[in-house]
Amino acid sequence: MKNKHASIRLVGISGSLRRLSYCTAILRTLRDELPDEVMLDIFELSRIPLYNEDRETDDFPSSVQTFKDAVTRCDGVVIVSPEYNHGMPGVFKNALDWASQPINKSPFAGKPTLVMTASPAFTGGVRAQVQIAETLRAMLANVISFPQVVVPAAHAKIVDGRLKDPASLDFAMKAIDALVVAIKQRRLISSSDD
Ligand SMILES: Cc1cc2nc3c(=O)[nH]c(=O)nc-3n(C[C@H](O)[C@H](O)[C@H](O)COP(=O)(O)O)c2cc1C
Secondary structure, eight states: OOTOOOOOOEEEEOOOTTOOHHHHHHHHHHHHOOOOOEEEEOOOOOOOOOOOGGGGGGSSSHHHHHHHHHHHHHEEEEEEOOTTTOOOHHHHHHHHHHHHHHHHHHHHTTOOEEEEEEEESSSTTTTHHHHHHHHHHTOOOOOOOOOEEEEHHHHHHTTTTTTTHHHHHHHHHHHHHHHHHHHHHHHHHHHHOO
């Protein structure tokens, strides 16, 4: 595993379960490019069941607990999602709904969170990105607001499971830099509170 002694630990979430997902490929590429002080684990959403509020008290799914624990333990989250029908994919919204509870005590609360979208279309999934950021704000996440990374024409930029377009990768890495700055600021604030 790359950077396994890193001091900053990120969790990457792909909004797509597709085997050859462009979004997952972008996450893998970012993981490869991180500076030594940062590592990223990609969390798979495929085991998350459909949200049912009854299961909050009765038969809470272990896969959801694992997901919530991963978000709790990490320093920051990187989301790369497609756009489905001008919004975020249902599987991804479903996972966020699980992670949103209990209300105001989500593991995302205060968590520096970076959102990117990718699409074969010219619009790069920007409509889904706005929706994802809004949902994360409802969960009190610290959504990194700049730069907003979209990867349009993703089908032409992903080769052999990696993002090969230098301009897109450079832009995405600048957003990772902004995420790392937010994480370091959060650490400074919490250490000055001690
Ligand atoms: C159900 C469905 C709805 C889609 N709707 C949109 C859309 O609204 N906008 C868009 O840019 N792409 C849309 N697409 C195309 C996806 O962007 C494309 O399938 C993309 O490759 C999915 O991301 P992935 O490669 O990470 O799986 C849609 C695809 C599916 C399957």
